Amino acid sequence: MKCSHCNRQAVYYQRHSGRHLCKKHFIYDFEKRVRYAVKKYRMIESGDKIAIALSGGKDSVALTFALDRLYGERKDVEFVAITIDEGIKGYRPPTVEIAREITSQLGIEHHIVSFKENFGMALDEMVKLGDKKPCTYCGVFRKYLLNRTARELGATKLATAHNLDDETQTILLNFLQADIERLARLVPQRVQKGLVMRIKPFREIYEKEVVVYCLLFDLPMDMNECPYSYFPVRAAIRDFLYDFENKYPGRKYSVMRSFETLIPCLKEMFPQIDLNACEKCGEPTPKRVCQACVLREELERAKEQIR
Structure with a gap:
């Protein structure tokens, strides 16, 4: 199949637009949407030091590479990567090595921060010792270390690799659980003392497009899922959105645009x-x-x- 924009061989069919894209036009379209999100929400501005949350998984590796490719030449912007080593045997060590590889390749300053060094025990130990779900410990402590480390490094923004699939799942999850206040917090309203502002440059990008982007640039990828990940409600929402998107391409964008339309109302109802x-x-x-x-x-x- 030929590309919809040129005579080259297509590498990807973009269902929501009905276009076949060759390598060149896929990369152009992908990065154009990253730039759009960055500009729309003023994610990267002159003088910013951006800390990238780099787990070593496919999304964060693609994010690190894309941000360096798109903004790495700017003299008024600086990037640094932070990897949180939770201490998950057999799962985290390979991704930490991938994080080291990509930052070394790009020449980005890289910091590895571990649960063991900061809390006296790895996540594996916490799970055996405590009575909370693994994701409770992981989520709270990861956010804590990411924010503290980013702030200590002098970062003005903290970039995470949440993509369109992640965002739409979270939007529906909060809505179905009637947690509208949490929904309002998805888009920070203002800078808070001690809290590094989070940005999500991949919010316009489908998860499967992230995989294609990694493949086209031959980026190191780890596709394994965390052995502790178990979200029955989120999984149901993920499957619903997947099926709905297959039948009606572009509906994830519809969910995102509906949420964006509601943001002014949400801010008024739940001021930060x-x-x-x-x-x-x-x-x-x-x-x-x-x-x-x-x-x-x-x-x-x-x-x-x-x-």
């Missing part, structure tokens, strides 16, 4: 509250004590009981 400094560690939190400190104390008590 001022954050406090955690009484124990000083990190930003809406409460007196941040959730990371709460979980850390629970784990320490559990450890003491075993002794």
Whole structure:
């Protein structure tokens, strides 16, 4: 099949636009949408130091490569990568090596921060010791370390590799669970002291397009899923959106555009509250004590009981 824009061989059929794209035009279209998202939400501005959350998975590797390719030559923007090593045996070590490989290849400063060094135990140990789900510990502690490390490095923004599939799943999940306040927080309203602003340059990109982008540039990829990942509700929403998109291409964009239309109303209904400094560690939190400190104390008590 020929490309819809030239006479080259197509490498991808873009169902929502009905176009066949060759390597050149696929990359152009992919990066055009990244630039669109960055410009629309002013994700990257002059003087920014962008910390990239680089797990070593396909999405974060593609994000690191794309940001360096699109903005790496700018003298007024700086990039640094942060990899969080949760301590998941057999799963995290290979992706940490991929993160090292891509940052070395691109010449990007790279920092690896581990649960073990910061909390005294790896995620594998936390799961055995505590009574919470693995994703509770992982989600809270990952966000904690990413924000703290990015801030300590002087970053003005923290880039995550959430794509269109991730975003639309989250939008529907919050809506179906009637958590409209959390839905309103998907787009930060203003800068908060101690909290590095998050940006999502891939919010206009389908997950399968990220895979194609990696393949076309021969980027290192790890397609394995975390052994602890288990989201029955999110999985149902993911499958629904997948089937709906197959029958009616472009509907994920419809979900995104509907959400964007509601943003002004959501901001008015749920204005962003001022954050406090955690009484124990000083990190930003809406409460007196941040959730990371709460979980850390629970784990320490559990450890003491075993002794």
